[in-house]
Amino acid sequence: MKPIRTILKKEISDAVRNKLFLVILGMLLVLTIVSVVLGAFQVKANLDAYNQSVSFLKSLGKTDFPAAPNLNPLASSKNFVNYIGLLGALMAIILGNAAIVKEKRNGTLKLILSRQIFRDKYLNGKILGNLTLLFSISMFTFVISLASVAFISTVSLTLDDITRMLAFFIMSFLYMSVFLILGVLLAVAIPNGNKALLVTVIIWLIFSFILPQIGDTMDMDNQLPGGFFSAMGMNKADTQKVLDNFKFYETARDSIEQMSPTKHYERASFALLNVKPGFETNTTLQILSIKWIDLLGLLAPIIVLWLITYVIFLKRENIYQE
Amino acid sequence: MHNSKIIAAKEFRTAYKDKVFIMIVLLFLLMSIASVYIGSTTKNAELKAYQDIVSVIQSEGGALPAAPEIFPLAILKNIITYITMIGAVLAIFLGFDSFSSERENGTLKLLLSKPVYRDQLITGKLLGAGVIIGGILIVTLLFNLTLFIVTTGLLPGVNEILRLVIFFFLAFVYMMSFYIVTLYVSIRTQDRTSGFLIMMVLWVFISFVIPQLADTQKNFAYALNSIASTVTQIPSDTALSKTIEYFSPAVQFSNVSGDLLQTVSATATTSVASVLGKNLPALLDLFFPGILFLILSYTRVQREDAI
Numbered sequence: 001m002k003p004i005r006t007i008l009k010k011e012i013s014d015a016v017r018n019k020l021f022l023v024i025l026g027m028l029l030v031l032t033i034v035s036v037v038l039g040a041f042q043v044k045a046n047l048d049a050y051n052q053s054v055s056f057l058k059s060l061g062k063t064d065f066p067a068a069p070n071l072n073p074l075a076s077s078k079n080f081v082n083y084i085g086l087l088g089a090l091m092a093i094i095l096g097n098a099a100i101v102k103e104k105r106n107g108t109l110k111l112i113l114s115r116q117i118f119r120d121k122y123l124n125g126k127i128l129g130n131l132t133l134l135f136s137i138s139m140f141t142f143v144i145s146l147a148s149v150a151f152i153s154t155v156s157l158t159l160d161d162i163t164r165m166l167a168f169f170i171m172s173f174l175y176m177s178v179f180l181i182l183g184v185l186l187a188v189a190i191p192n193g194n195k196a197l198l199v200t201v202i203i204w205l206i207f208s209f210i211l212p213q214i215g216d217t218m219d220m221d222n223q224l225p226g227g228f229f230s231a232m233g234m235n236k237a238d239t240q241k242v243l244d245n246f247k248f249y250e251t252a253r254d255s256i257e258q259m260s261p262t263k264h265y266e267r268a269s270f271a272l273l274n275v276k277p278g279f280e281t282n283t284t285l286q287i288l289s290i291k292w293i294d295l296l297g298l299l300a301p302i303i304v305l306w307l308i309t310y311v312i313f314l315k316r317e318n319i320y321q322e
Numbered sequence: 323m324h325n326s327k328i329i330a331a332k333e334f335r336t337a338y339k340d341k342v343f344i345m346i347v348l349l350f351l352l353m354s355i356a357s358v359y360i361g362s363t364t365k366n367a368e369l370k371a372y373q374d375i376v377s378v379i380q381s382e383g384g385a386l387p388a389a390p391e392i393f394p395l396a397i398l399k400n401i402i403t404y405i406t407m408i409g410a411v412l413a414i415f416l417g418f419d420s421f422s423s424e425r426e427n428g429t430l431k432l433l434l435s436k437p438v439y440r441d442q443l444i445t446g447k448l449l450g451a452g453v454i455i456g457g458i459l460i461v462t463l464l465f466n467l468t469l470f471i472v473t474t475g476l477l478p479g480v481n482e483i484l485r486l487v488i489f490f491f492l493a494f495v496y497m498m499s500f501y502i503v504t505l506y507v508s509i510r511t512q513d514r515t516s517g518f519l520i521m522m523v524l525w526v527f528i529s530f531v532i533p534q535l536a537d538t539q540k541n542f543a544y545a546l547n548s549i550a551s552t553v554t555q556i557p558s559d560t561a562l563s564k565t566i567e568y569f570s571p572a573v574q575f576s577n578v579s580g581d582l583l584q585t586v587s588a589t590a591t592t593s594v595a596s597v598l599g600k601n602l603p604a605l606l607d608l609f610f611p612g613i614l615f616l617i618l619s620y621t622r623v624q625r626e627d628a629i
Contacts, residue, residue, distance in 0.1 A: 238378065246371070249367055
C-alpha cells in the first residue's frame, strides 16, 4: 500500500506544479461563480418576461395563465454542466496523458519499474492520485457553488437541494474520471505521447460533441425555436401520440445519444438540478434510481477502460519507449 | 516566391503523412457527408409529423396550423456545426507543431541557414495550410452538392449555388483564422504539447463558453398559441448578448452561415448581397482575428533573435 500512497502523493504535487492544469482549473472555478451569477440574472429576466406576458393576458381578459418559470436556485448551476463537459473533460485528459507521458519522457518510468514495485501498484497509484485530485476539485467547486448560490440567491436552500447539488458534483467527478482514464489508457497504448494526446482529443470530440449533436439534430422538436410541437399547437399527450408513429426513428436517435457519456452526464445532472421538469418532488436517491442507466453510462466506461489499461500496461514489453 | 512554394509543398506532404491528421480529415469529411443525410431524414420526419398532426386535427374538426417552412439549403445546416467544431480543431491539428516541430527537430536552424527569408517561411506555411484546408472544403462542397441533388431531387439555382460558394469561402476564412492563431502560438511556445493545449482551451472558449455566456443574456419572450393555448419561449438578442457574441468568431460564423444556408426564414429568399450587407459587422469580426495574428506572426518571426 505504501508505494501506491507515495505515487499518489507525487501525482498530486506534480499536478499543482503544472501551469496549464492550474490555468484550466482557475478558469473552471471562475466560471463556476460566473454561471451562478448569470443564472441568477437569467431567472430574474425570465420572471420579468413572464410577468409581462401575464399582464398582457389579463388585459385581454384571459384567466388561464401559463405556468410560472422555474425559480429553483439549483438551476443557476445549469451552465456548469456544460463547463465541466468542456473544460473539466479537457483538464482530465491533460492529467491522464501527462501521468504516463512525463515519466516516459524523463526516463523515470524505467527507473521506477526497475525498483521493487509491481506494475499494477504503479498504475493504481497514478490513477488513484489523479482521481483524488479530481474528487478534491469537485468537492471544492461544490462548496464554492453552494456558497455562491446561498449568497446570491434570495431563495433559501433546503437539505434536499444540498444533497441534490452534492450528487450533481459527484456525477461531475465521474464524468471527468471517464476522460482521465481514457487519457491514461491511450498514453499507455500509444508509444508517442503527442499522438496519444491527439487521439484522446479526437475520441473526446466524437463522444462529447458529435454524437450528442447528431441526437439533437434528429430531435424533431428542436427544428423550430420554442419547439416544433408547441409551434404546431400540440400539448404533451398529442405530441406523444405523434411520436408513437416514429418509434424506430426515436429509438435510433436515443441509441446515438446513449453512446455518449456527455449525454448521460447531462441527463442525470439536469434531473438533479431540476432543469428538466418532472423531478421536482423526487428525493436525490429517487432521482438516482430513476436515472440508473445514466449512472451506469458513466461507471461502465470507467471500469472497462481501467481494465483495458491494466491489461495493456501489465503485458507490454516496450512500455518505456516513446 | 519559389522558396515559399517549396515550403508549402513540404507542409502539404507532411500533413498527409500524419496518420492522426488523416483521421481528423476523414472524420470531418464523414460528418459533412452524413450531415446531408441526417438533415434530409429529419426534415422528412418533420414533414411526416406535420401530416400526422393535420390528420389528427382534421378528425377533431379543429383549425389547421401553418405548414413548417422548409428551404432546400436548410438541410445542409448541420455542416455549420461541424465546421465550427471539427473544422476549427482540424486547423489546430494542422498548425500546432508547424513551427515548434521544426524547432524541436533542429530543422528550423538548418532551414534559416539557407537563402530563405523568414517571411518566406511563414508565407510557405500559410500557402501549404491554405491548399490543404481549401482542398478539403472543395471536396466537401462537391460531395454536399451531389448529395443535395440526390436526396432532394432538386437542381440548385444560381442564388443557391452562390450562397453555398460564399458559405464555403467563409468556412475557409474561419478555419484559416484558427490556423493562423495556432501558427502564432506555435512560434511563441517552446514545446508542441503546450501550444496544442493552449489552442484547445481557446477553442473551447470561442466555440462554447462565450456563446453560452451570450445565451444566458438573451431575452426569452413568451409566445402564446391561440389554438392549443400552449406557451413557448422564443429567445431574442439583447445589447449585452450581442456584445458578448462579438468576442466569438464562431458565433459570427454561425450567424452569417445560418442566413446563407436558409435556416432563417427572414433571409432565406433575399439576395446574397443583402444577406452579406446585413451581416457586415459579423463579417468584419470574422476576418479581424486572422489578419491581426497574421501581422503578429510575421512581426514576431522577423524580430526574434533566438528563433
